[in-house]
Amino acid sequence: MPPLLHPALPLLLGATLTFRALRRALSRLPLPVHVRADPLRTWRWHNLLVSFAHSIVSGIWALLCVWQTPDMLVEIETAWSLSGYLLVCFSAGYFIHDTVDIVASGQARASWEYLVHHIMAMGAFFSGIFWSSFVGGGVLTLLVEVSNIFLTIRMMMKINNAQDHLLYRVNKYVNLVMYFVFRLAPQVYLTHFFLRYVRQRTLGTFLLGILLMLDVMIIIYFSRLLRSDFCPERVPRKQHKDKFLTE
Numbered sequence: 492m493p494p495l496l497h498p499a500l501p502l503l504l505g506a507t508l509t510f511r512a513l514r515r516a517l518s519r520l521p522l523p524v525h526v527r528a529d530p531l532r533t534w535r536w537h538n539l540l541v542s543f544a545h546s547i548v549s550g551i552w553a554l555l556c557v558w559q560t561p562d563m564l565v566e567i568e569t570a571w572s573l574s575g576y577l578l579v580c581f582s583a584g585y586f587i588h589d590t591v592d593i594v595a596s597g598q599a600r601a602s603w604e605y606l607v608h609h610i611m612a613m614g615a616f617f618s619g620i621f622w623s624s625f626v627g628g629g630v631l632t633l634l635v636e637v638s639n640i641f642l643t644i645r646m647m648m649k650i651n652n653a654q655d656h657l658l659y660r661v662n663k664y665v666n667l668v669m670y671f672v673f674r675l676a677p678q679v680y681l682t683h684f685f686l687r688y689v690r691q692r693t694l695g696t697f698l699l700g701i702l703l704m705l706d707v708m709i710i711i712y713f714s715r716l717l718r719s720d721f722c723p724e725r726v727p728r729k730q731h732k733d734k735f736l737t738e
Contacts (some may be wrong), residue, residue, distance in 0.1 A: 499580055499620045506584020507591075514541050514592065523651045532650050534596050538589070539650070543643045545585045550636035550673075552578045557634070563627035567684050568695075570627035576619070579629040582636075583616040608708060611701045618694055625698060628684075631677050638673040641666040645720075663720045670713065678702075678709055 517540040526532045556578055557563055562570040586609045593602045612632075619626040645666050648659045685699040 497621050502577070502580040503584050503587065503620070506581045507587045510541055510545070510585050510588035513544060514538075514588070517541060517544075525652045526650060531598075534598065535650055536647065538592060538596075539643055539647050541585075541592075542589070543640070543647070545582070546636040546639040546643055549578065549582050549585075549633050550638075550640055552581075553630050553633040553636060556630045560627075563630050567628040567631065567681070568625050571623060572626070575626050575630045576623075578633060579616050579619045579626060582629075582633055583613055583620060586613050586616070604708070608705070611704060615698055615701050618698060622694070624694060628681060628698070631681060634677045635674045638666070638669040641669050667716075667720075670716065674709060675713070678706060682706055 514537060518537045520540070522533060522536060526536045552574070556572060556575045559574060560570060560572040563572075563575065590606060590609045590613075593599055593606060599606060615625075615632065616629050618624055619629040641662055644662050645659070648654065648656065648662070653659055682699075682702050685695060685702055
């Protein structure tokens with residue numbers, strides 16, 4: 492069925508509007524002192540609150556999908572479940588919302604890496620939504636949201652100048668472990684699958700291209716994470732100030 496007539500469109504619209512409503516609701520919560528003094532930090536704080544909520548829901552949901560349909564671990568192209576399909580629609584709605592939020596807030600230039608990531612993620616998810624292929628791959632990709640729970644906590648504490656707190660020091664090690672287990676490991680597994688089995692197929696080749704670009708971004712983010720949290724003396728002070736959006 493052509494995408495313009497596809498029944499998934501109401502799901503995408505509903506998910507996008509849900510995150511928009513959540514953004515408005517969370518923006519009414521009180522702000523930390525270090526955050527409310529800076530409009531950019533205020534916007535980023537609200538943006539991260541929505542991201543945090545998405546990560547908690549999607550991360551747990553992805554784990555449940557894999558537990559309910561373990562075939563997704565091996566039948567990445569053909570494994571399908573209603574729960575997994577709805578999860579992919581739900582997360583695609585989040586990426587649509589966040590893209591609009593970044594652009595509408597005038598942060599497109601500062602957050603261009605996020606926009607590139609979101610466009611690639613939406614391109615991959617749409618294959619599962621509109622053509623019902625690689626839904627299992629989409630669910631495995633969303634295991635990264637378990638890692639993002641701790642990554643978002645880290646970023647929110649940095650914005651709030653709370654790097655000296657015990658929670659930050661504990662979280663940075665938990666975040667590192669989660670990064671390996673739920674971000675690097677699934678990414679390596681998916682890349683290996685696509686390189687071996689689907690590189691000759693049109694859609695598979697397209698998804699492999701997205702996956703390889705995401706691989707590069709993940710390696711760059713990982714190097715920044717290590718440099719910022721474990722080798723801070725090597726990061727110039729100005730970079731600490733200017734890079735809080737991505738580090």
